[in-house]
Amino acid sequence: MNTLQYFLRRIFVSIIVFFGVSIVIFCLARLIPGDPARIALGPFATDEMVEQLRETLHLNESIFIQYGIFIEKLFQGDLGISTYTKRPVLVDIVSYFPATFELVLMSGLLMILIGMPLGILSGKFKNSIIDNVARLISLLGVVTPSFLWAIILMLIFAFWFPILPVSERMNEALDPPTLVTGLLLVDSLLEGNFKVFGDAFLHLILPGLAIALPAIGNVARLTRTNLSDVYEKQYIEFAKSYSFSEYRIATKYALKPASIPTVTIIGLDFAFMLGNAFLVETVFVWPGMAKYGVEVILAKDLNGIIATALVITTFFLIINMIVDFVVLLLNPRITTKD
Amino acid sequence: MNFFKSKYFYKFSRNPLSVVGLVIVTTIVILAIFAPFITPFPEHVGPFTDFANKSKPPSSTYIFGTDKIGRDIFTRVIFGYRISLTLGIVVLAIAVPIGVTMGLCAGYVGKKTEMILMRITDVFLAIPALVLALSIIGLLDRPNLFYTMIAVSMAWWPWYTRLIYNITRSVKTEGYIAAAEIMGASKMHIMFREILPNCLPSLLTKITLDLGFVILVGSSLSFLGLGAQPPTPDLGTMVAKGASVLPDTWWFSLFPGFAILIVVLGFNLVGDGLKDMFDVDV
Numbered sequence: 001m002n003t004l005q006y007f008l009r010r011i012f013v014s015i016i017v018f019f020g021v022s023i024v025i026f027c028l029a030r031l032i033p034g035d036p037a038r039i040a041l042g043p044f045a046t047d048e049m050v051e052q053l054r055e056t057l058h059l060n061e062s063i064f065i066q067y068g069i070f071i072e073k074l075f076q077g078d079l080g081i082s083t084y085t086k087r088p089v090l091v092d093i094v095s096y097f098p099a100t101f102e103l104v105l106m107s108g109l110l111m112i113l114i115g116m117p118l119g120i121l122s123g124k125f126k127n128s129i130i131d132n133v134a135r136l137i138s139l140l141g142v143v144t145p146s147f148l149w150a151i152i153l154m155l156i157f158a159f160w161f162p163i164l165p166v167s168e169r170m171n172e173a174l175d176p177p178t179l180v181t182g183l184l185l186v187d188s189l190l191e192g193n194f195k196v197f198g199d200a201f202l203h204l205i206l207p208g209l210a211i212a213l214p215a216i217g218n219v220a221r222l223t224r225t226n227l228s229d230v231y232e233k234q235y236i237e238f239a240k241s242y243s244f245s246e247y248r249i250a251t252k253y254a255l256k257p258a259s260i261p262t263v264t265i266i267g268l269d270f271a272f273m274l275g276n277a278f279l280v281e282t283v284f285v286w287p288g289m290a291k292y293g294v295e296v297i298l299a300k301d302l303n304g305i306i307a308t309a310l311v312i313t314t315f316f317l318i319i320n321m322i323v324d325f326v327v328l329l330l331n332p333r334i335t336t337k338d
Numbered sequence: 339m340n341f342f343k344s345k346y347f348y349k350f351s352r353n354p355l356s357v358v359g360l361v362i363v364t365t366i367v368i369l370a371i372f373a374p375f376i377t378p379f380p381e382h383v384g385p386f387t388d389f390a391n392k393s394k395p396p397s398s399t400y401i402f403g404t405d406k407i408g409r410d411i412f413t414r415v416i417f418g419y420r421i422s423l424t425l426g427i428v429v430l431a432i433a434v435p436i437g438v439t440m441g442l443c444a445g446y447v448g449k450k451t452e453m454i455l456m457r458i459t460d461v462f463l464a465i466p467a468l469v470l471a472l473s474i475i476g477l478l479d480r481p482n483l484f485y486t487m488i489a490v491s492m493a494w495w496p497w498y499t500r501l502i503y504n505i506t507r508s509v510k511t512e513g514y515i516a517a518a519e520i521m522g523a524s525k526m527h528i529m530f531r532e533i534l535p536n537c538l539p540s541l542l543t544k545i546t547l548d549l550g551f552v553i554l555v556g557s558s559l560s561f562l563g564l565g566a567q568p569p570t571p572d573l574g575t576m577v578a579k580g581a582s583v584l585p586d587t588w589w590f591s592l593f594p595g596f597a598i599l600i601v602v603l604g605f606n607l608v609g610d611g612l613k614d615m616f617d618v619d620v
Contacts, residue, residue: 016457017460017464018464020457020458020460020461020464021461021464021465023461024461024462024465025473028473028474029477139603139606140599140603142606143550143554143599143602143603143606144599144602145554145557145558145561145574145595145598145599145602146558147558147561147574147577147578147581147595148577148595148596148598148599151577151581151584151595152592152595154584155585155588159584159585160585271466271467272466272467274466274468275466275467275468275469275558276468278468278469278472278558278562279558279562282562283581293469293472294472294562296476297472297473297475297476297562297564298476298563298564300476300479302477305473305477306473308469308473309465309469309470309473312469313465313466316464316466317464320464
């Protein structure tokens, strides 16, 4: 199997999984007790109104036809009307998703930029003070709920030493850049507005860190284990016997194979971080998809819930595909397996 | 044979952190079981009010302080552990049997069964666990502890299918499986009597680690107001209530928050110890 076939196969599998996910979410929404039309209209609606809505929502058809209609509308970009915001769900997603996208990417960046070096230091200086401190940080990262991180970070950096902002995406006094991508960092750069860029960046740090800390622990732990495994391999001994410099051995021979399992797990860490976004966005009043998700869940907005779950899952599927391609670049041998 | 002198315990206790974890877990379980007798103000668990002592900072009488209607936070944290531990045990009692059975079937029977079961598992794994649990709770009518348990179980079983599937695949080529097949043993016998015992060390380790993580996810859901409803003393709910009044009355949310951290840490350390003891990777 060559690389192209591998790519195509991977994309094909993702599409299949996407349909699976849509079936699961659709079934959950339809099979759970309670009439969606009744829930949408509330307890004071008359039976005729409910019956009319059932008709418009095709709830009287069989479940297979309902799913067919659901998928057809999905591909037309019609996700229905949110009963919570009274707007088309697609409009809501377009306005909320970029905030979450930006935040989670920031967290991903922090996870790699902090987690990997922490793990490398730890693996390189095994059982030293650096190692023990790094391991303590990773352990605490993994076991602390991210909403607690959010609260602790908020207490330290916003109340005790007020140096970083803790709510919304940017200072209200500044003019937001014209909407192009919805990502404040990108939009402000396109305009050359560095004031907004800096402000938006500062706003990203604390929530990004709160989401990333549990994953940082994971990445650091894994990197440490893999690096020490690789350092026991014969080819490292061999490189040492050639008296290559420590630096060359580390960068050229050890890091690449040691990073493969870490990169593989980064996909899973993103799932974890997307979940954590739901907790952290609530604490930091971040106007993103996750906060929207929590609101529609509390409001029992069926269309909103389905859309949130689908969008987050699709985002996760795409990240997973990217991760798989990165793994392929690091380790081309996998195309020859299975 | 004395377990504490066995080679297993030696391997487990070689890392002092595992023993620390065991002490933490044992203490919390004992505190939770005997909560009504140990806590200083057991009557503060329900809808109790004492406005004379409201929002008191930590002191010798109220070691974690009191909340805004004068209830002792320490008492409520200990009772909160009861809810958290129950949640962890119930969720795994639902998720593990489902996951294990699916994993055994997929791994041993193979062919179409394998394809169908593993694709279903992949689909569930593709939805981030917390998002799946959240959506399920959102679709059920009113959030309560029982729904939280169901929702978290639904998000948790695929991990066990994965784990058991991998072990089953590597074990099923062993000679004794072939021997059992030749003797005419039933599929059920081979799966549950021959293969399953091989999975127990990994299973036990994963269950221990997961007890902590299920508690973490459960508290995350109740933090969002989607778990046990007041006046039930739930740790996540307590953190959420306190988060809105930061930083003045920081003890409202920090102590329950650290209580969650400690219990997850405890199970995690014991789990890591078991990993070393059984020499498994989960």
